Amino acid sequence: MTKRFKVLRAIATIWKILAWVELILGIIAAVGVLVLGLVGMSSLEAYGYSYPSDVPWQLAGPLGGLIGAFSVLVGVVFWFLMLYAIGEVIYVLLAIEENTRQPAPQQYAE
Numbered sequence: 568m569t570k571r572f573k574v575l576r577a578i579a580t581i582w583k584i585l586a587w588v589e590l591i592l593g594i595i596a597a598v599g600v601l602v603l604g605l606v607g608m609s610s611l612e613a614y615g616y617s618y619p620s621d622v623p624w625q626l627a628g629p630l631g632g633l634i635g636a637f638s639v640l641v642g643v644v645f646w647f648l649m650l651y652a653i654g655e656v657i658y659v660l661l662a663i664e665e666n667t668r669q670p671a672p673q674q675y676a677e
Contacts, residue, residue, distance in 0.1 A: 572661055579657035586650035593643025597636045604632010 570576070605628075 572664070575657060575661060579654045579661070582650055582654035582657070586647050586654065589650060590643060590647040593639065593647070597639040597643065600639050601632045601636035604635055605629050607632070
């Protein structure tokens, strides 16, 4: 039996690929936020800058980097699950359509 809805299958695959790309780039971004939080403020102090006056000093250093990296990771995982789920829902709907099209086996009364 030939597969139908080839474009829809391609779209579902693209959603899943986008989910993985978003996850990888998001993890890289979280690591970047963590590194900037751990190293960034000390390097700014070397150039004569001080902690911003409108935020508590704890949030401008390593603790801020940890909080920021954790927040980025939570958001990245959430969006990864959403994008991946979109692709999976499309595949489930296609599977339902294929199974509905198949004829049911005939049961004969004896």
